[in-house]
Amino acid sequence: MIMINNLYLNLLLVLIVSVTYCSCNLPVSSSCPQNEALVRPCRCEYGIIICHDQTGVRIKEMFAHLSNQLEYINRHIHMVQISGIAITQLPDNVFSDITVNEIVIRDAPKLRTISDTAFKGTKLFTKRLVIHNCPQLQVDTLWTLINKLREVSSMKLCELENLREIPTLAFKELNKLRQLLICGPSVRTLHEKAFFKLTSLARLDIVNTGLTRLHDNSFVFEHPSRHMLTIGLFDNRQLTAEGLSAHTFAHMGRPVSLDFSGYNFESVHYRRQMPVIHEHVFRPFFKAHELNDINLYGQEFECQNCKNVWLKKEVSLHEKLLGLRCIIQSRQLMDVLNFKSCQ
Known part of the structure; x- marks a missing residue:
């Protein structure tokens, strides 16, 4: 009887530790920090951090500082919007360990590179990605970058002048993707089986292309x-x-x-x-x-x-x-x- 009780106690302990571990790794807050100075030179409104005309290095520094100042449970942001002529590149792990539900990068005419590990800290949390109107963006590592976002359910890739083709198995790791929009006249080739792995897809829009x-x-x-x-x-x-x-x-x-x-x-x-x-x-x-x-x-x-x-x-x-x-x-x-x- 003592052995059986010990066995149950051990199982209960394992269960408690597992539940505690899971809850500790799921940030729940998505509101703006109470101290507005923590996100400068960006600003935060209704859970959305807006970085306009800031360099990638400066954005990374801000998120690193923000992470150091917040409790783990508060290291979650509903949305990050990045835009403007100052942004030329997004470096490795740009958001530190701040998890982001939606990432919107748009109207950035001088943005040339996004590191394929730029979203490293949030890759298992991000649900929506928008990259729109970034005419100089190089797309060599784009597919590696987006396929690391395993939880993404909505994606928009539009007005990227260097995006000329959608390759075979372009979205091979995104089996939770439900909505996908591809647009822009630069897109001229859609290869076979480009969407082959998208088993959850509900809406696919291919708009204003050169196909x-x-x-x-x-x-x-x-x-x-x-x-x-x-x-x-x-x-x-x-x-x-x-x-x-x-x-x-x-x-x-x-x-x-x-x-x-x-x-x-x-x-x-x-x-x-x-x-x-x-x-x-x-x-x-x-x-x-x-x-x-x-x-x-x-x-x-x-x-x-x-x-x-x-x-x-x-x-x-x-x-x-x-x-x-x-x-x-x-x-x-x-x-x-x-x-x-x-x-």
């Missing part, structure tokens, strides 16, 4: 899923149905909504992303899953183009063509005046 074609395996995934994936392809003025094949959207292994409308993006003005829905490309897409659909809200659909007449005949597909309106007088697809010259 002219998509590979057969651009949108294939390692594991099948029952959850709907929305793929937004809009404002890509050089991408037409001629740059797609029968396999482009046919092997995704999950229900998919193709969004050509940009309906949720206020800045989208291009309304001719997919005026022709080619049968050889999109019939395989509709066959791939019964829930697949296409969002065409606001698009200028060509109801006189005979390449679209197959859709009028396929009545079962009409409910899968969301928001379809003809460019001429906003007619419905079944209007008797449509496709009159087609055999």
Whole structure:
């Protein structure tokens, strides 16, 4: 009986130590420090540290000092925003051991390098990353950097002039990523299996790029899923149905909504992303899953183009063509005046 009691006591001790250890390693505070001077020359508002026109070295020094002044439980910030012309590089472990829920780096025209260990202290805590409008940023180590953020669920990579291609397995370690936005005319190549490991992905937007074609395996995934994936392809003025094949959207292994409308993006003005829905490309897409659909809200659909007449005949597909309106007088697809010259 004594041996059994000792065994239970040992197990209980292990459990207490484990719980204590876990709670000690999870900072819970995300408010601004009470002493505002601790974040100078940056400033903090509503849990957001804003560093505008500060050098990377100065930002690192500030976070190191902040860490030394805060109790461990308070070393967590909701968001860090970095911007301005003074920032040219972000060094190693720039946030010290301050964990950051959201990192936003934008409008930094002279930012050239981000160390691939810049986010070392927060890599297991950061949930959102934005890198936007950094025209000089070198992207050689970008993929190494972002793949260390294993907990990230939302990411935006936009207006990076040196980002010309999305490589195979670009996001290979980010199996918790749910929302991804890639935009900017410099992006001209999307390699096969670029998103292959993104098994949790719910929304993928590829916007305002220089893409002219998509590979057969651009949108294939390692594991099948029952959850709907929305793929937004809009404002890509050089991408037409001629740059797609029968396999482009046919092997995704999950229900998919193709969004050509940009309906949720206020800045989208291009309304001719997919005026022709080619049968050889999109019939395989509709066959791939019964829930697949296409969002065409606001698009200028060509109801006189005979390449679209197959859709009028396929009545079962009409409910899968969301928001379809003809460019001429906003007619419905079944209007008797449509496709009159087609055999």
